[in-house]
Amino acid sequence: MSHTPIDHGDLAYVRDQMLAEQPAPRVSRGAIGWMREHLFQSIPQTILTLVCLYLLYLIIPPIVQFFLIDAVWTGEDRAACATQAQGGTQPDGWFGACWAYVGAYANQFIYGRYPDAAQWRVNVTGLLFFGGLTPLLIPAAPFKRQNIVFMVLVFPLAALILLTGGGFETGGLYLPLAVVAVLALAATYALALGSRSDPRPGLITTATIFAGLFAVVALLGVDFGLERVQTAQWGGLLVTLVIAVTGIAASLPIGIALALGRRSHMPIVRFVCVVFIEFWRGVPLITVLFMSSVMLPLFLPEGVTFDKLLRALVGVALFASAYMAEVVRGGLQALPKGQYEGAMALGLNWSQMMRMIILPQALKMVIPGIVNTFIGLFKDTTLVLIIGLFDFLGQIQSSFSDPSWASPVQSLTGYFFACIVFFLFCFGMSRYSMYMEERLDTGRKS
């Protein structure tokens, strides 16, 4: 095709000049156009829009009125948040939030009954945690490897010593640990002999692990001069975060192990994993907590007692790891078979194949599911209040029994405060997972 201009000759009806571009019709652009397209397309849609606006009108203004406009921000006791008929100072008919009560209780909501003089330890632990977590969550931050070592090895120990006060009686642990160490070294050596390979690398690894364990036990036994704080005194957001973080940290590795076990070709391993997973997934968490609080002590030898918080932690972690296992299994199943075959063709052994080829891809695929499990776990920590632990919600709930702040608006204010805190944590986690999902999307999804 050539681009020679067409000779119009004397065809008068053929236009030989282009018309100037015209703006779009006014009704389809700008705010009005947007509204026509998104709110008032048709009569039913218009009715729907008006109904929704009316709904919002019903919901939003009273909430703003209650929690902001009519709210009381300062006060000494319940008189500030009660009407005159209820024995307070507010005019009759007043109905607003009592933020003064939240302010008065803020310390309890965060620390529970943790001694005032020792609260700096909780603050330091919190700083270590969020200070270590933030650079871990920012993909561009440097020193990822050191950061992970800090969060996995240093932080748990530091948190344990800071929060409890350290100085555990670990003297009786050295001998059993030494026996186990010798047995493990012997087993490693025997395995190496049996498979006719060089025993040195295995022995070195085992020795390093046990040296580390000895160091941990020694460190836990050191008396740093910190006041002992029983876990019964912990409460509030501290307990919520301790349970959630420990549960998350424990459920991920256990869940991965269970998922691999369920996909294994070894019948006994598969059977044990399937029974474990299906059992925990089939019962409600509250019965698990009941079990850990009344049944677990029965299974232990006489004289061995378990801290109440620790029992709840065990229950929560096992429960969450069963759910985590199913999420991870989804990722393992979604991986094409060629990935396994390719890894085996390269001559990788099972652990190398899992570590370097399969798990990185499978876990990446199920990040939304993993984070959903985390969010579920975080929300489920509230259940520990039923077995008598004072987590954040439990602390709020127990503050209602204090007569010095009792008023009809107290519970609504307290619950609203709880809503804000839980929403910030859960919504933050889900947004972060969406962000990571986008970043890690290396073109698998079409």
Next chain:
Amino acid sequence: MAVTDTASGRSASGGGDAPPKVALLNNPRVRSWLFQGVLAVIVAYLAYSGWMNMNANLQAAGVASGFGFLDENAGFSVAQSLIAYDQGSSSYGRVYVVGVLNTLVVAFFGIVLATVIGFIVGIARLSNNWIVSRLATGYVEFMRNLPLLLQIFIWYFGVLRLLPQPRDSIDFGALGLLNNRGYFAPKPVWGDGAAITFYALVAGLAIAYVIGRWAHRRQMKTGQPFPSFLVGLAVVVGLPLLAFLATGSPLSWDMPELGAFRPSGGMTVIPEFIALLVALSTYTAAFIAEIVRAGILGVSKGQSEAAHSLGLRQGQNLRLVVIPQALRIIIPPLTSQYLNLTKNSSLAVAIAYPELTSVFAGTALNQTGQAVEIISITMLTYLTFSLLTSAFMNWYNARVALVER
């Protein structure tokens, strides 16, 4: 190189002098059985020592084990019971049945409500109407990110406590009374001849079923459609209505009356039930909404286009093409949400709605101290619910699975 990583100390060392025969421990079968043997021994040891410790501890505490306590008199009152329950003479076994029934009641109504709300919100999220979809999104985000227990507390301690005292009850006229003691609904009282209406309903259902079968066969054979749904509906509604009118309307309502302390007469719905039902259904609805949305988005647009090009109308397209395929995606996660709702009903223990966990694993356990038996029975009950649900899911998945090659 990572490939020759010998961290486990077990990988075969390279070199030409390696023996041609594989070492015993490098044989995958031997290794696998060795590993499984160790695992089995550990599991068996844990189970055995747990069992022995439990027996020793129970003996030390002087607790008689066994299920004999189920026949003993419970002696506490239960706020809501579907079957006859008497504080003086009913046994722990009966408490268990009452608890299971109450769990099933709240789960049933919760599932119905959650499904209705969930489908509405899920479809609303896909609406072209900006404000509708934003409202639905806000609902889902808000509900999903707050703990269920907090929501139950808000409804029970926050909202229902704000309701008026019984003497200032909110009067819904023919629908009953609402106050902080619960909802007092009119109770239907069936008179003589009411059974005929019931039989008419059964007959109507049977006839509608037969008509449906016949219409389906005829359409398969001749291609002639028959409005079987409308005709069936007319039969199911019309027949009992006719019978009802013919027998002289044998139905009256027992209306609740305002009393000095609490309304008398009618049917009482306890506030614990209302709080639990509302919290469970609105919470689960948020998850169902997401499932519904994913299911509808999961049916590709080409399916609708193909249906239209075959000449199907919009309604037929939805009914015959889109919805069956969306359901294939929706139903499995939907059933697991139903199961979650049932399991979450155990949170009732926090507000003392008398369901299984609250009344059996709570009150009965505290009174008898039979921790092992009671917790085991409770867990087994929930496990049964769960296994039944997954059996249904497997059956459904097998039925609707796409048949490929």
